[in-house]
Amino acid sequence: SQQGEEDPQALSIQEGENATMNCSYKTSINNLQWYRQNSGRGLVHLILIRSNEREKHSGRLRVTLDTSKKSSSLLITASRAADTASYFCATDGGGGFKTIFGAGTRLFVKA
Amino acid sequence: GAVVSQHPSRVICKSGTSVKIECRSLDFQATTMFWYRQFPKQSLMLMATSNEGSKATYEQGVEKDKFLINHASLTLSTLTVTSAHPEDSSFYICSAKSGGSSYEQYFGPGTRLTVT
Numbered sequence: 001s002q003q004g005e006e007d008p009q010a011l012s013i014q015e016g017e018n019a020t021m022n023c024s025y026k027t028s029i030n031n032l033q034w035y036r037q038n039s040g041r042g043l044v045h046l047i048l049i050r051s052n053e054r055e056k057h058s059g060r061l062r063v064t065l066d067t068s069k070k071s072s073s074l075l076i077t078a079s080r081a082a083d084t085a086s087y088f089c090a091t092d093g094g095g096g097f098k099t100i101f102g103a104g105t106r107l108f109v110k111a
Numbered sequence: 112g113a114v115v116s117q118h119p120s121r122v123i124c125k126s127g128t129s130v131k132i133e134c135r136s137l138d139f140q141a142t143t144m145f146w147y148r149q150f151p152k153q154s155l156m157l158m159a160t161s162n163e164g165s166k167a168t169y170e171q172g173v174e175k176d177k178f179l180i181n182h183a184s185l186t187l188s189t190l191t192v193t194s195a196h197p198e199d200s201s202f203y204i205c206s207a208k209s210g211g212s213s214y215e216q217y218f219g220p221g222t223r224l225t226v227t
Binding site: 035040041042043045088097098099100101102103104106 | 143145147152153154155156157160202204206216217218219220221223
């Protein structure tokens, strides 16, 4: 399968709460990226973390990477209703050439 | 940031007809473009990788005679779904890289194909 796994598949939280999504992948990587997709729309790039990095921050986003466990997490702090979307992790599969997407987590933030 | 466009954004066609989807990089030269398909509530599945001036490389299980890809210039790649069937109904997304060692990949807004 092309895809790694993400959990949870779906997450429903209240506005103001934190949302944590996890991603596992299968091969060695050079980098891992997180994307957001609103329903029926294209992808928005959120953050890239390189294989030699363990944590990265961007605004309300915090991404961690554990290459020994082949896993990553995306934390969205102080969530907002506008954060409602699907979130995908994606890796380069080690080759750096093509991007392989995880199954995604559908986040629903209730106002 | 770099912009990738897709045309059309939505298309409805009848079974047996062919549909062409265009992917354009508007402000950069894309040496490589990728085509993905996405079924409802699922992830993006890579269909093929397209390099300008050469034949596309298809992922396992993707029929190259059904999904024709042409990357005729550094700013345009096209995906033609030939003899479309209802099961081809999906969301098709392209992305583009500017080449070199850049990891940056820019995604188009997607094309919703419905085959009736």
